[in-house]
Amino acid sequence: MPTGGRALVEALRTLGVETAFGLPGVHNLAAWRAFPGSGIRLVGVRHEQTAAYAADGYARATGRLGVALTTTGPGAANAVAATGEAWACHSPVLVIATDIPSTERRPGDYRGVLHETTDQAGFFRPVTKLVVRVDRADQLYAQVVRAGRVAMAAPRRPVYVEVPTDLLGADVPEPVDEPELPTSPAGEVSLDRALEVLSAARRPLVWAGGGATAAGAGDLVARVAERLGAPVLTSYGGRGLLPPDSPHLAPLPPHAPEVGRLWDDADTVLVVGSDLDAMNTQGFRQPRPPRLIAVDVAEPVTYPPDVWVPADAAVALRGLLAALPPDSRSSWWTRPEGRSAYAGPEVAFLEALESALPPDAVVVADMCIPGYWYAGFGRVAAPRGLAYPVGWGTLGFGFPASLGTALSGRPTVALVGDGGFLYACGELATAAQEQLPVTVVLVDDGGYGMLRYDFTHRNEQPVGCDLGSPDFVSLARSFGVPARRVTVDELGPAITEGLASGGPSLLVLEASYTPPLTTSPRWYRAQG
Secondary structure: OOEHHHHHHHHHHHOOOOEEEEOOOOOOHHHHHOOOOOOOEEEEOOOHHHHHHHHHHHHHHHOOOEEEEEOOOHHHHHOHHHHHHHHHOOOOEEEEEEEOOHHHOOOOOOOOOOOOOOOHHHHOHHHOOEEEEOOOHHHHHHHHHHHHHHHHOOOOOOEEEEEEHHHHHOEOOOOOOOOOOOOOOHHHOOOHHHHHHHHHOOOEEEEEOHHHHHOOOHHHHHHHHHHHOOOEEEOHHHOOOOOOOOOOEOOOOOOOHHHHHHHHHOOEEEEEOOOOOOOOOOOOOOOOOOEEEEEOOOOOOOOOOOEEEOOOHHHHHHHHHHHOOOOOOOOOOOOOOOHHHHOOHHHHHHHHHHOOOOOOOEEEEOOOHHHHHHHHHOOOOOOOOEEOOOOOOOOOOHHHHHHHHHHHOOOEEEEEEHHHHOOOHHHHHHHHHHOOOEEEEEEEOOEOHHHHHHHHOOOOOOOOOEOOOOOHHHHHHHOOOOEEEEOHHHHHHHHHHHHHHOOOEEEEEEOOOOOOOOOHHHOOOOOO
16 A cells, blocks of 8 residues: 555656655655655755755746755755745745654644644745645645646746655555646637727837746747837846847846836837836836736736736737737837947856857856846846746855756756855755756855945945855865866856766856846936
């Protein structure tokens, strides 16, 4: 008779899971025993936060469900920050944690059982779409399947599942297939009002975000833009939806004044799958356009629209294309020059980095100045080609998330700073043991460069920003990861070599860069 641990693994198989990340503990060993022979690769990491970050990175690169397994109490708590990042960026991540045995739980009482908390699930409620506590072993399979499907259903976000440890070892009946979650038929979507507003527009603009990426709607966005004669602006979640050289794409972020003017001059904006969050709109300082149409499964809140189309981006855009006049309008806008206007050492760094990136590469950018530059000004060649922690802005995201991205089948480069890399440098052991194909580009400026700039641009003396760091090359080599120092001129060939190796590598570039216009101290729209 199967055990609860086996039922959990079978549920993951039903969900199509091929890769999961976790850290074993005394309470979840029955689950770990069930993975061998299941066909699911379970990657053991060195910290539970990494398990959730790696699951997030995997989900962002593939569009599939990311899975993180932790043990009880502090193990679960360690995963909360990474779960919050996944929540803020709409990543479908399933976090599965054990709890103390159900036989030892006394509601309302804390008795000092190993790893006990009074409300472990409470850690996760603010940063998940759903919290599921499994109370009976015979419910475990069905509850995990349901949780995974909820995480994948739009709007995608993490779901937390809590399993008392004794249920994992209990005998359970053979799993029974669970019905798929119902979805709304496309016929229920009305586009009449949106078409009326678009028909009257003289200067339409399309803003595309992560919802369009999740729907695989890049080609549809381009076709609608062509039909309307409209420029396309993308949020961070929408990077790569259109090729960098697309004639419909504004080739800079909206934080650049020449692109911001396109938004300001538009009389109608069609927002496809974007929250229009603070980081993309300079703290909501972008003025609301005269007419705003929002296509999103969730009702927009930051910029209330004149027309809300509650639909999947691909469904709505296909409907618009079917109803819009077949002849494309003339463009009302002139494509900005691009980042060449910002020529300097930062752009030279981007060009060196991009010279080595295959078309299907994923760059996992941490919260560091080089990461800010690539996220805003990099040439992202394909959808899901950028993973960036713009949601919570969690420093230390880049390297551990790249471990998940590296198992997506896409070439992976982690772009990190010296400060953020030290958050999870112990995962070099994971990268070496699992032979994960990730090339880490570590830009060492001797501290927290962004915070240093926050001080100096106010003519203040930096405090707490300079860091004593290890010899990163020797550190990586001590874990068995090939590493070396490079110059900007050497960066491209070194990345090419690292990606070709099929395993982990670390490149250290000593450089100091000025933050780009996408960082709040440099926002051009009025502060305050």
